[in-house]
Amino acid sequence: MNIAEKEAALVRLGQYLAGNSPELEAVKERAYLANGWFTPAFINQSIRNICQYYLDPEALQRWLGQYPAAALEREPKKVGIVVAGNIPLVGFHDWLCGFISGHHVKMKLSSKDEVLMRHILEKMAEWYPEQAQQTEIMDMLKNCDAYIATGSNNSARYFNYYFSKYPHIIRHNRTSAAILTGRENAAELEALADDVMLYFGLGCRNVTKIMVPEEYDFEPLLNALRKYDYLADHHKYKNNYDYNLALFLLNSSHYLTNGSILLHEAASLFSPLSVLHYGYYKDIQQLKADMTAEPDLQCLVGQQFTPFGQAQQPSLSDYADGVDTLAFLLEL
Structure with a gap:
């Protein structure tokens, strides 16, 4: 897939997530049954934000326009992503950056937030079989060229120990x-x-x-x-x-x-x-x-900072911990 095809695929994903099909509604219900903190209202809120701020065609174009076009077409490497599970689809942005970068993404999903992300990856593989191997869900992340890991302060210490010799982004409690x-x-x-x-x-x-x-x-x-x-x-x-x-x-x-x-x-x-x-x-x-x-x-x-009501509406460029995830991946 070239970058234009990837953009089109993401827009299609946004349309699917916004459509509330019976299949998607059943997945949301399974996600709630698997994790009682993921209420239907909060699952829907997370999906709406993803559709509006991450998968909107104009938002994607503005975001990708900040990076050199040549950098978006590169030799793929293996990137391991350890995903948190505190809110629904919290790891979506990391996956999105990996998908755009063209790297082979290996994801270790949290047991707390496995249902929704797994379904999204299955739909993308169904629509684009040639891309099915770009992202894999793994129980253990080994033999990767770089790592992105999100967790608690305690788990971050372990991540730093295990991934210290590889290019990495390690996120802790914030x-x-x-x-x-x-x-x-x-x-x-x-x-x-x-x-x-x-x-x-x-x-x-x-x-x-x-x-x-x-x-x-x-x-x-x-x-x-x-x-x-x-x-x-x-x-x-x-x-x-x-x-x-x-x-x-x-x-x-x-x-x-x-x-x-x-x-x-x-x-x-x-x-x-x-x-x-x-x-x-x-x-x-x-x-x-x-x-x-x-x-x-x-x-x-606050009135001079992030406006009230928008803390949970980050844009594509609002990177966790202020570290540009896509730039990190494009520099590998």
């Missing part, structure tokens, strides 16, 4: 935060609720901490977060909420809640599931400098 001024309107706060609560807050682009000015009124934010009150009916989420609430009560820790999420003042950017951390600031200019320098920050949301 999270996102928001800076509020207290002048946000109701629509912005409702959009922020999406940044916090989509995918139960399990993504690295989910906001897990907010920074607010002193004397900040939390009531409007708590009301905005009520759009996700229904998550309290999800038993896995509710178990986490009840557990964290019990800890706050036992430790006499101050907290705020609307019945479905807990707000707690803490220094850490990372918050437990069902908890949103907050902190206060005095000097917003100093805060901006401090936050943008945070090594564990994936995305910063």
Whole structure:
């Protein structure tokens, strides 16, 4: 396949994913049964984002236009990709970069997110049999020329050990935060609720901490977060909420809640599931400098940063950890 044919194949994939065929709906149901965190609403949200921001013809052309045409036609190598499983199709962008680069991609899928990605690869192989061997799903990744691996801080240490002698991208735990001024309107706060609560807050682009000015009124934010009150009916989420609430009560820790999420003042950017951390600031200019320098920050949301509601809508050029995956692959 040349690059134009690959673009056409990706556009076709986007049309299929947007079509909600009975076959695709059955796959979504299997994905939910395999992982209770992948609710139908969140699976559909992830697929909509992929169709709109990754598989749109104009978006693909703009993205690929940033790279030399000659670099996109190259001798293929073997690239191993270790995929995370925290949100639906979280490894799609890595696969997309591998597909465009022309390398032979060997993927180790997470058991938490195997159904959807496997189906996508099967459809591509069905439509383009000559490309069926470009991507393989493997239980173990051996004898590759380069590796891309995403996981926790603990697994990242192992990845660095095993893949250190090969070209590699190793990703560890990251999270996102928001800076509020207290002048946000109701629509912005409702959009922020999406940044916090989509995918139960399990993504690295989910906001897990907010920074607010002193004397900040939390009531409007708590009301905005009520759009996700229904998550309290999800038993896995509710178990986490009840557990964290019990800890706050036992430790006499101050907290705020609307019945479905807990707000707690803490220094850490990372918050437990069902908890949103907050902190206060005095000097917003100093805060901006401090936050943008945070090594564990994936995305910063605010009126002068990523707009509210768009944290979980990355473009093709919004590479995880700020490392250009396609450029890495094209340089092999």
